[in-house]
Amino acid sequence: MKIGLQIPDFTWPGGAAELGPRLTDIVRAADQGGFEYIALMDHFFQIGPVGPIENDMLEAYTALGYIAAHTERATLLTLVTGVIYRHPGILAKIITTLDVLSGGRAMLGVGAGWNEEESRGLGIPFASTRQRFEELEDALKLALRMWQGDASAFEGTHVHAERPLNVPQSLTRPHPPIMIGGGGEQKTLRFVARYAQACNLFAGPDLARKLDVLREHCEREGRDYNDIEKTVYYIFDPGDQGEQADKVIDDLKGLADLGVDTAIGQVRDVWKISPVQAIAERVIPAVAEF
Numbered sequence: 133m134k135i136g137l138q139i140p141d142f143t144w145p146g147g148a149a150e151l152g153p154r155l156t157d158i159v160r161a162a163d164q165g166g167f168e169y170i171a172l173m174d175h176f177f178q179i180g181p182v183g184p185i186e187n188d189m190l191e192a193y194t195a196l197g198y199i200a201a202h203t204e205r206a207t208l209l210t211l212v213t214g215v216i217y218r219h220p221g222i223l224a225k226i227i228t229t230l231d232v233l234s235g236g237r238a239m240l241g242v243g244a245g246w247n248e249e250e251s252r253g254l255g256i257p258f259a260s261t262r263q264r265f266e267e268l269e270d271a272l273k274l275a276l277r278m279w280q281g282d283a284s285a286f287e288g289t290h291v292h293a294e295r296p297l298n299v300p301q302s303l304t305r306p307h308p309p310i311m312i313g314g315g316g317e318q319k320t321l322r323f324v325a326r327y328a329q330a331c332n333l334f335a336g337p338d339l340a341r342k343l344d345v346l347r348e349h350c351e352r353e354g355r356d357y358n359d360i361e362k363t364v365y366y367i368f369d370p371g372d373q374g375e376q377a378d379k380v381i382d383d384l385k386g387l388a389d390l391g392v393d394t395a396i397g398q399v400r401d402v403w404k405i406s407p408v409q410a411i412a413e414r415v416i417p418a419v420a421e422f
Contacts, residue, residue, distance in 0.1 A: 133388045133422040135411065136169025136363070136396030137162045138211045141178065142188040144403040151188070154403055155195070156202045161405050163203035165412025169396050170199060171241065174210035174217065177250045182398075185249075193226050200234035207239050211332060211365070211396065212313035214245025216256060216264060220271035221293050224278045228302045236303035240275065241332070243313040243320070244268045265319050266290055272310065272327045279307035311363065317345045325349035330361035332396070335383075339364065340390055363394040372401065374410030381418045388422035395419075 137158075144154055159170055172195055173179075178187035192210045200208055208230060213223065223242075231238035244264040245251070251258040259267070270288030277286055278298040286293040302308050311330035314320040315338075324331040324346060333342050343362060350357040364387055370377045384395055399407050 133384055133392070133419040134168040134394040135166070135416050135419065136171060136206075136394060137167045137399060137402070137408065138169075138171040138173060138365070138397050139402060140173040140182045140398050142190055143178075143183060144188075148188065151190070152198070155199070157405055158402055158408060159199045159203050159206075161408045161412070163206045165409060166416045167206055167408075167412070168394065169209065169239075170203065170206045171209045171211040171396060172196060172199075174213040174241075175247060175250060176217075176254055177247075179247065179250075193230065196230055197233065200230060200237065203234075203237075205237075207237050207309075208234055209239035209241040209311065212241035212243045212311065214247065214251075215242055215268045215271045216245040216251060216258065220267070220274045220291050221278070221296055223271060224275040224296075225298060227275070227308050228279070228298055228300070231302040231304050231308050232300055238302070238304065238308045239311055239330075240308055241311040241313060242268065242271065263290065265323075269323065269327075272312075272323065275310075276307060276327070309361075311361075315342045317342070321346045322349045322353075324360060325353040325355050328360065330363055330394075332363045332365060335364040335366050335387060335392075335395075339387075339392075343391055361393045362391055363396050364392050366395040366397045367400065368395075368397060368407070368411055368415075369400040370407050370410040370415060372404060372406050372410075374407075374414045377410055377414035377418075380411070380415050384415070384419045385422055388419070 172192040174192040227240045266289045270291040278296045283297045309329040312324045312328045313332040347357045
């Protein structure tokens with residue numbers, strides 16, 4: 133089993149002036165400690181499950197570019213981008229740029245988007261659920277077209293691009309891997325089977341069923357279920373000095389037994405650094421064989 137860090141909040145001691153140095157320390161500890169992924173939440177306002185809407189939030193791809201300069205090995209992504217936040221052609225270009233400048237470490241984490249309050253707050257059009265999924269499929273098709281080097285006109289349901297040129301091309305070939313977030317059984321998991329290299333689900337009581345549904349979609353799409361990395365969102369709470377690491381290990385063993393490949397998520401009190409180090413020293417070696 134692999135471990136990934138997602139950072140969903142930047143309201144840390146020291147305020148904005150200390151965000152850069154503290155973020156550097158966090159991501160270096162994760163990168164050097166064996167975390168396979170470093171991810172940011174792609175929101176502009178804080179979301180309710182994490183904290184008050186007014187909490188500090190950085191723009192994800194600017195911050196990932198910063199993180200790329202301070203890390204060497206971890207794959208970098210958002211968990212996950214709402215497709216409505218950036219024009220699909222620009223999103224493909226952003227991921228390509230991150231891939232090139234990070235030395236081939238970018239991943240496209242994407243979903244249909246859900247935060248209407250945030251979208252309307254910043255003037256981002258927020259369409260119906262049906263249209264957002266149509267836009268998601270357009271974005272996936274266009275990104276794959278651009279990564280293939282095909283600059284011919286693209287005509288999607290909502291996206292029309294006359295010349296989707298993508299130069300320089302991504303270093304990761306045939307393209308940066310795609311993770312689709314969400315557990316929708318009719319559309320989201322079908323898109324995973326059709327377009328993605330990874331899914332991201334919640335570690336809830338319905339996880340086993342979601343994986344079964346994904347397997348069924350793979351069968352219908354002629355896709356090998358084992359080719360898809362099964363990731364779940366998990367909140368790591370090892371304690372400041374790793375005193376709760378055994379519980380984390382037990383939780384991850386249960387997820388691995390269900391067929392989960394990767395646990396990625398928030399580390400409580402990540403700004404203290406010591407919880408990240410505890411996971412690196414205690415959890416990552418213990419789960420490596422799961």
